[in-house]
Amino acid sequence: MRRNGVPEHPWRSLVALGDSFTEGMDDPGPDGGVRGWADRLAERLDAGTSGFRYANLAVRGKLLHQVIEDQVPRAVSAEPDVVALTAGGNDLIRPSGDPDALAAQLDHAVATLRASGAQVLVGTGFDPRERPVMRRVRGRVGTYNSHVHAIAAHHGCLVLDLWSMPVLQDSRAWSDDRLHLAPEGHRRVALRACEALGVPVDADWREPLPPGREQTWQVQRAGDLHWVRHHLAPWIGRRLQGRSSGDGRRPKRPDLRELVPGSEGR
CATH class of the missing domain: 3.40.50.1110 (SGNH hydrolase)
Incomplete structure (x- = not known):
């Protein structure tokens, strides 16, 4: 049905x-x-x-x-x-x-x-x-x-x-x-x-995803450096300090309830 x-x-x-x-x-x-x-x-x-x-x-x-x-x-x-x-x-x-x-x-x-x-x-x-x-x-x-x-x-x-x-x-x-x-x-x-x-x-x-353009070596290298600086280094820093990105956070949808349009992600 x-x-x-x-x-x-x-x-x-x-x-x-x-x-x-x-x-x-x-x-x-x-x-x-x-x-x-x-x-x-x-x-x-x-x-x-x-x-x-x-x-x-x-x-x-x-x-x-x-x-x-x-x-x-x-x-x-x-x-x-x-x-x-x-x-x-x-x-x-x-x-x-x-x-x-x-x-x-x-x-x-x-x-x-x-x-x-x-x-x-x-x-x-x-x-x-x-x-x-x-x-x-x-x-x-x-x-x-x-x-x-x-x-x-x-x-x-x-x-x-x-x-x-x-x-x-x-x-x-x-x-x-x-x-x-x-x-x-x-x-x-x-x-x-x-x-x-x-x-x-x-x-x-x-x-499969649609064919995409192959990145040049220079673009890939720049992306690696950006990733290390903005993502990997902060992650390592939190680990060394015993912190988590979720410290103090509550679940976004803690109660079992019906869906309401526009309510997801809060």
């Missing part, structure tokens, strides 16, 4: 958990806040069912244990149909990041969420082979992803497989900081999430 021309689906509520990726960093919203793949997914789910409700508890900079301690209990209390959980990236890029230990934490969190009756959409990490600096932790991310797939299979969860999205190897899918997705990257991830949830969409996340 169809609702307002959109195929219907069984999902009536969604709670999104995680860090800057799920908060929606570098995908500007209409009101000056951030939008992101989870908001885009919620908008698509809202179009296919009446009374759909959505909460986004993700906060930039959070480590996996913080997501589990602060966000998972609130998701359980909300009793949604689906919980989207993608976290661990901020742990893996640190020298102390242990994918096996992180997987044990994730397994406990997923078990808790599944015991509440919610379906869980658990996300893998991206393949960072084309990302400066980040490519150094590719082995850790791959190990963690293997655990994510095993945890999902054990608990009967759905997987948002970001590693296997070759379109995200295109630099245009990423913002200037090379750590967060650009709007087009968030759009593609939302389409991938719809596919994982069995929600029909009118676009294909696999479609």
